[in-house]
Amino acid sequence: MAKIIVACGSGVATSQTVASKINKLLSEKKIKSAVEAVDIKSLDKFIKDADVYVSIVRTKKDYHIPVINGIAFLTGMGQDKEFEKLVDAIKKADAHKVR
Protein backbone atom coordinates (compact mmCIF):
# COMPACT_ATOMS: atom_id res chain seq x y z
CA MET A 1 0.00 0.00 0.00
CA ALA A 2 1.40 3.36 -1.04
CA LYS A 3 2.21 5.88 1.66
CA ILE A 4 1.36 9.51 0.97
CA ILE A 5 2.70 12.32 3.08
CA VAL A 6 1.13 15.80 3.25
CA ALA A 7 3.04 18.58 4.98
CA CYS A 8 2.22 22.14 6.01
CA GLY A 9 3.70 24.65 8.45
CA SER A 10 1.99 23.30 11.55
CA GLY A 11 0.49 19.99 10.49
CA VAL A 12 -2.81 21.23 11.93
CA ALA A 13 -5.03 23.05 9.48
CA THR A 14 -4.13 22.90 5.81
CA SER A 15 -2.27 19.57 5.64
CA GLN A 16 -5.02 17.82 7.60
CA THR A 17 -7.66 19.29 5.33
CA VAL A 18 -5.81 18.28 2.18
CA ALA A 19 -5.14 14.80 3.59
CA SER A 20 -8.82 14.36 4.35
CA LYS A 21 -9.80 15.46 0.84
CA ILE A 22 -7.29 13.08 -0.76
CA ASN A 23 -8.51 10.22 1.43
CA LYS A 24 -12.06 10.86 0.29
CA LEU A 25 -11.13 11.07 -3.42
CA LEU A 26 -9.04 7.89 -3.22
CA SER A 27 -11.71 5.92 -1.39
CA GLU A 28 -14.23 6.96 -4.04
CA LYS A 29 -11.89 5.38 -6.58
CA LYS A 30 -11.44 2.40 -4.26
CA ILE A 31 -7.70 2.97 -4.12
CA LYS A 32 -6.13 1.88 -0.85
CA SER A 33 -3.38 4.05 0.56
CA ALA A 34 -2.11 5.55 3.79
CA VAL A 35 -2.34 9.35 3.85
CA GLU A 36 -0.60 11.17 6.66
CA ALA A 37 -0.45 14.89 7.54
CA VAL A 38 2.68 16.17 9.26
CA ASP A 39 4.30 19.49 10.05
CA ILE A 40 7.11 20.59 7.80
CA LYS A 41 9.74 20.24 10.51
CA SER A 42 9.16 16.50 10.78
CA LEU A 43 8.93 16.01 7.02
CA ASP A 44 12.50 14.70 6.70
CA LYS A 45 11.75 12.01 9.27
CA PHE A 46 8.46 10.88 7.71
CA ILE A 47 9.39 11.16 4.06
CA LYS A 48 11.97 8.36 4.26
CA ASP A 49 9.34 5.65 3.86
CA ALA A 50 6.81 7.67 1.85
CA ASP A 51 6.00 7.02 -1.82
CA VAL A 52 4.41 10.35 -2.72
CA TYR A 53 4.83 13.82 -1.25
CA VAL A 54 1.89 16.23 -1.40
CA SER A 55 3.39 19.67 -1.00
CA ILE A 56 1.69 22.74 0.46
CA VAL A 57 4.81 24.72 1.32
CA ARG A 58 7.71 25.66 -0.86
CA THR A 59 10.63 23.31 -0.79
CA LYS A 60 14.01 23.42 -2.44
CA LYS A 61 14.97 19.89 -1.51
CA ASP A 62 14.68 16.98 -3.89
CA TYR A 63 13.15 14.02 -2.09
CA HIS A 64 13.45 11.62 -5.04
CA ILE A 65 9.76 10.77 -4.91
CA PRO A 66 6.88 12.23 -6.95
CA VAL A 67 5.65 15.61 -5.65
CA ILE A 68 2.00 16.63 -6.04
CA ASN A 69 0.66 20.18 -5.67
CA GLY A 70 -1.52 20.04 -2.54
CA ILE A 71 -2.98 23.51 -2.95
CA ALA A 72 -5.08 22.25 -5.85
CA PHE A 73 -6.98 20.08 -3.35
CA LEU A 74 -7.66 23.09 -1.17
CA THR A 75 -8.95 25.49 -3.82
CA GLY A 76 -10.25 22.92 -6.31
CA MET A 77 -8.31 24.67 -9.08
CA GLY A 78 -6.35 22.14 -11.13
CA GLN A 79 -7.48 19.41 -8.76
CA ASP A 80 -8.39 16.84 -11.42
CA LYS A 81 -4.94 17.03 -12.99
CA GLU A 82 -3.08 16.75 -9.68
CA PHE A 83 -5.32 13.88 -8.60
CA GLU A 84 -4.53 12.05 -11.83
CA LYS A 85 -0.80 12.51 -11.13
CA LEU A 86 -1.32 11.25 -7.60
CA VAL A 87 -3.16 8.12 -8.75
CA ASP A 88 -0.40 7.40 -11.29
CA ALA A 89 2.28 7.76 -8.62
CA ILE A 90 0.37 5.46 -6.25
CA LYS A 91 -0.05 2.82 -8.94
CA LYS A 92 3.65 2.93 -9.78
CA ALA A 93 4.60 2.69 -6.11
CA ASP A 94 2.25 -0.27 -5.56
CA ALA A 95 3.53 -2.07 -8.65
CA HIS A 96 7.09 -1.60 -7.43
CA LYS A 97 6.19 -3.04 -4.03
CA VAL A 98 4.64 -6.19 -5.51
CA ARG A 99 7.72 -6.98 -7.53
Added chain:
Amino acid sequence: MTNEDSQEFEVFFKQNLVFRDVEYPDVSTFFRRIADLLEAKGYVQPTFYQAIAEREANYPTGLQTASVGVAIPHADPVNLKKPFISVVRPKDPIEFSPMGGSQNDPKVKASIIFVLGVTRDGLQVKVLQKLMAMLSDERLTKALLHAESDRRILEIIERFFIDTKASVS
Protein backbone atom coordinates in the same frame (compact mmCIF):
# COMPACT_ATOMS: atom_id res chain seq x y z
CA MET B 1 -27.55 16.46 11.61
CA THR B 2 -28.45 20.12 11.44
CA ASN B 3 -27.67 20.50 15.14
CA GLU B 4 -24.14 19.28 14.83
CA ASP B 5 -23.48 21.49 11.83
CA SER B 6 -24.83 24.60 13.48
CA GLN B 7 -22.77 23.89 16.61
CA GLU B 8 -19.70 23.76 14.43
CA PHE B 9 -20.64 27.15 13.07
CA GLU B 10 -21.33 28.57 16.51
CA VAL B 11 -18.03 27.38 17.96
CA PHE B 12 -16.03 29.46 15.52
CA PHE B 13 -18.01 32.38 14.15
CA LYS B 14 -18.96 35.43 16.23
CA GLN B 15 -20.51 38.66 15.11
CA ASN B 16 -17.95 40.68 17.07
CA LEU B 17 -15.18 39.04 15.05
CA VAL B 18 -16.42 40.24 11.66
CA PHE B 19 -14.54 43.28 10.41
CA ARG B 20 -15.86 45.00 7.32
CA ASP B 21 -14.51 47.75 5.09
CA VAL B 22 -11.52 48.62 7.26
CA GLU B 23 -8.42 50.04 5.58
CA TYR B 24 -5.14 48.25 6.23
CA PRO B 25 -2.05 49.71 4.53
CA ASP B 26 -0.20 46.39 4.54
CA VAL B 27 -0.24 42.89 5.88
CA SER B 28 1.82 43.57 9.00
CA THR B 29 -0.47 46.43 10.08
CA PHE B 30 -3.36 44.08 9.46
CA PHE B 31 -1.86 41.42 11.76
CA ARG B 32 -1.01 43.99 14.44
CA ARG B 33 -4.56 45.37 14.56
CA ILE B 34 -6.31 42.02 14.39
CA ALA B 35 -4.03 40.54 17.05
CA ASP B 36 -4.73 43.48 19.39
CA LEU B 37 -8.49 43.15 18.87
CA LEU B 38 -8.44 39.39 19.39
CA GLU B 39 -6.32 39.76 22.51
CA ALA B 40 -8.63 42.45 23.94
CA LYS B 41 -11.61 40.14 23.35
CA GLY B 42 -9.86 37.27 25.11
CA TYR B 43 -9.34 34.94 22.14
CA VAL B 44 -5.55 34.92 21.88
CA GLN B 45 -2.39 35.08 23.96
CA PRO B 46 -0.11 38.13 23.82
CA THR B 47 2.25 35.97 21.73
CA PHE B 48 -0.29 35.75 18.90
CA TYR B 49 0.90 38.71 16.84
CA GLN B 50 4.46 37.52 16.57
CA ALA B 51 3.37 33.92 15.98
CA ILE B 52 0.96 34.71 13.14
CA ALA B 53 3.27 37.26 11.46
CA GLU B 54 6.23 34.87 11.56
CA ARG B 55 4.19 31.97 10.32
CA GLU B 56 2.81 33.97 7.44
CA ALA B 57 6.34 35.04 6.47
CA ASN B 58 7.58 31.44 6.46
CA TYR B 59 4.45 29.68 5.24
CA PRO B 60 2.25 32.17 3.40
CA THR B 61 -1.51 31.54 3.16
CA GLY B 62 -2.77 33.54 0.17
CA LEU B 63 -5.05 31.43 -2.04
CA GLN B 64 -6.57 32.24 -5.39
CA THR B 65 -9.82 30.36 -5.86
CA ALA B 66 -11.81 30.33 -9.09
CA SER B 67 -13.78 33.35 -7.94
CA VAL B 68 -11.81 35.34 -5.35
CA GLY B 69 -8.43 36.01 -3.71
CA VAL B 70 -8.45 34.94 -0.05
CA ALA B 71 -6.03 34.32 2.79
CA ILE B 72 -6.31 31.97 5.75
CA PRO B 73 -3.58 33.11 8.17
CA HIS B 74 -3.19 31.09 11.35
CA ALA B 75 -0.74 30.45 14.17
CA ASP B 76 0.19 27.49 16.32
CA PRO B 77 -2.67 26.62 18.74
CA VAL B 78 -0.46 27.37 21.79
CA ASN B 79 -1.02 31.06 21.01
CA LEU B 80 -4.81 30.77 21.37
CA LYS B 81 -7.10 31.04 24.38
CA LYS B 82 -10.28 29.78 22.72
CA PRO B 83 -11.27 28.79 19.19
CA PHE B 84 -12.51 31.39 16.72
CA ILE B 85 -12.57 32.32 13.07
CA SER B 86 -12.45 36.03 12.35
CA VAL B 87 -13.89 37.15 9.02
CA VAL B 88 -12.27 40.25 7.57
CA ARG B 89 -13.39 42.03 4.45
CA PRO B 90 -10.91 44.87 3.99
CA LYS B 91 -11.85 48.07 2.16
CA ASP B 92 -9.14 47.34 -0.39
CA PRO B 93 -7.63 43.88 -0.95
CA ILE B 94 -4.53 43.07 1.13
CA GLU B 95 -1.59 41.48 -0.64
CA PHE B 96 -0.57 38.08 0.70
CA SER B 97 2.13 35.82 -0.70
CA PRO B 98 0.67 32.69 -2.26
CA MET B 99 0.54 29.47 -0.28
CA GLY B 100 3.32 27.18 -1.45
CA GLY B 101 5.13 30.18 -2.92
CA SER B 102 7.67 32.69 -1.73
CA GLN B 103 7.96 36.45 -1.17
CA ASN B 104 9.10 36.78 -4.80
CA ASP B 105 6.01 35.23 -6.36
CA PRO B 106 3.11 37.39 -7.57
CA LYS B 107 0.91 38.30 -4.60
CA VAL B 108 -2.65 37.18 -4.03
CA LYS B 109 -4.95 40.16 -3.60
CA ALA B 110 -7.07 38.93 -0.71
CA SER B 111 -10.57 40.42 -0.63
CA ILE B 112 -11.69 38.15 2.18
CA ILE B 113 -9.47 36.97 5.00
CA PHE B 114 -10.32 34.25 7.48
CA VAL B 115 -8.07 34.40 10.52
CA LEU B 116 -8.21 30.82 11.75
CA GLY B 117 -8.07 30.22 15.49
CA VAL B 118 -8.28 26.45 15.25
CA THR B 119 -6.88 23.60 17.34
CA ARG B 120 -6.16 19.94 16.75
CA ASP B 121 -9.58 18.67 17.78
CA GLY B 122 -10.66 17.51 14.32
CA LEU B 123 -13.24 20.26 13.84
CA GLN B 124 -10.60 22.37 12.08
CA VAL B 125 -10.63 20.01 9.10
CA LYS B 126 -14.41 20.13 8.69
CA VAL B 127 -14.47 23.89 9.00
CA LEU B 128 -11.64 24.50 6.57
CA GLN B 129 -13.14 22.12 4.02
CA LYS B 130 -16.41 23.98 4.18
CA LEU B 131 -14.74 27.37 3.96
CA MET B 132 -12.80 26.34 0.88
CA ALA B 133 -15.90 24.86 -0.76
CA MET B 134 -17.77 28.05 -0.02
CA LEU B 135 -14.98 30.22 -1.46
CA SER B 136 -14.94 28.24 -4.71
CA ASP B 137 -18.58 29.17 -5.29
CA GLU B 138 -18.77 32.42 -7.21
CA ARG B 139 -22.33 33.17 -6.17
CA LEU B 140 -21.42 32.92 -2.49
CA THR B 141 -18.20 34.92 -2.72
CA LYS B 142 -20.08 37.69 -4.51
CA ALA B 143 -22.68 37.66 -1.76
CA LEU B 144 -19.92 37.86 0.88
CA LEU B 145 -18.19 40.73 -0.94
CA HIS B 146 -21.41 42.72 -1.21
CA ALA B 147 -23.04 41.95 2.13
CA GLU B 148 -23.98 45.18 3.85
CA SER B 149 -23.78 44.12 7.47
CA ASP B 150 -21.69 41.89 9.74
CA ARG B 151 -24.81 39.95 10.51
CA ARG B 152 -25.49 39.29 6.81
CA ILE B 153 -21.93 37.98 6.31
CA LEU B 154 -22.44 35.47 9.11
CA GLU B 155 -25.88 34.50 7.77
CA ILE B 156 -24.35 33.59 4.41
CA ILE B 157 -21.66 31.48 6.08
CA GLU B 158 -24.08 29.86 8.50
CA ARG B 159 -26.52 28.91 5.79
CA PHE B 160 -23.73 27.29 3.77
CA PHE B 161 -22.43 25.43 6.83
CA ILE B 162 -25.84 24.07 7.73
CA ASP B 163 -26.93 23.18 4.20
CA THR B 164 -23.68 21.50 3.22
CA LYS B 165 -22.44 18.23 4.55
CA ALA B 166 -18.87 18.02 5.88
CA SER B 167 -18.06 15.79 2.94
CA VAL B 168 -18.26 18.57 0.36
CA SER B 169 -15.73 18.08 -2.37
